[in-house]
Amino acid sequence: MWVLLTYLDESYTDRWYWMGALMVPDNVAIPLSTALDEVVLNAAKAYGVNAESELHGYDLFQGRAHWSGLPPRARVAVYNAAMKAIGAHDVTIILRGVDRHGLARRYASPKPAHEVVLSHLLERVDGYAAMREELALVIADEVDNPATHRSDLSRYRVDGTGGYRSRRLTRIVDTLHFAPSHASRLVQAVDLVTFLYRRMANGTGHDPREAAANEKLWSWVEQRRYHSWCWSPTARQMHEGPA
Template sequence: MLLTYVDESHSSEVYFLGAVLCPETEAISLTEALDEVVLKAIGAYGHIPPDTELHGYDIFHAKRDWAHLSGKPRARIGVYADALQAIADHDVKIILTGVDLVGLQRRYGKNHDHPHSITLTHLLERVDEFAKRSSELALIIADECEGQDGYRRELRQYRATGTWGYKARKITTVVDTIHFASSSASRLLQAVDLVSFLFHRIHIDADNDPRAKKANEQLWARVEPRVVHHRVWYP
């Protein structure tokens, strides 16, 4: 079984969904490894509760429980690097799908589905494709968001009649429904948040400082070998 953790990262330019596909045998080990990242940060910097969330935005910008690391970019990069390395050290796969929001608005105006629905559809197709190729089943666990019941209905439809678009397929390997949970309670949802946030930031070229660009590239290099698919749809 592939425990498939899903989270979004978006801006005015692009809407991304990422998935970390974790074999059931790796889930506990990866959770413990990410717990160790937080414990290591506590030992080094203090003032961090043990249940602190490994949230990409908060670590990157020194917010919430990471606020006391403001002015310490190397420390924050170190925490992010440790977390990504923990992910990379496990037998997970990463899938990233996105939609260009400028092109979506230009082509369809207001008459388009929510970007989350569009990217989730593309993500489910690629998860199903990978799971079928691997002779596995996938269970979807997504970060809480608006419209959850609608996304569950869409999955039921994709099982019954298939998805839409030029890569339409009938979803056959995703079991049960889409389970939504709070990322604050799941290290594995935090894992996909870290991956999605960094990939999004690199994609939109958010950093002008060459040092920041280099740091982002070095961080991404840790998990890039785990990526089995990434694509942005440009309508």
């Protein structure tokens, strides 16, 4: 039985809140981490960036932090190489989102978007692990209130996740673990995936050339996408599609 190392990260705007899960079989974790190290090493040789630079979606898109001063073409090349490396490995991608404006319109006292989306995401992670007869160990980027999220997971194990698809989580082992993104290439990997998908799904950027470039980047990992859905609380349609 494999343990699926499941890395989580978030990406959001004022209206849209997304979280992504990158489920990595334990025997794939080191090869993928090494491949992403090589992406940064190649960037260091080609563009003079620090060899320990963090692969962060926002920074690569905007030319911030370690990637400041690099022209757009170089930053896109690095993003492309990283997405290609992710897609070349046996990983599974799950993405969940919510319309925060819809939450505020539907509920007088809405739950925080992070809590809503995390419960939906963990439902899908647990269901995928059960289907594969495997276990999942969840590792997320650092947050301000880790104890709250660990408490939520404990509650989901006993009472279920709530909502119309409520599920008791039985395949997620231990607790929620948190790691600083700068120390984990695999946390960085799910950041790249989630940031890009959120931009594509919610139409950030109206330049057709940017949209085409984003789709090209995403094409490397599309085959790894198992499930994605954004909940609009005020919409009538509740069907979430396949998977």
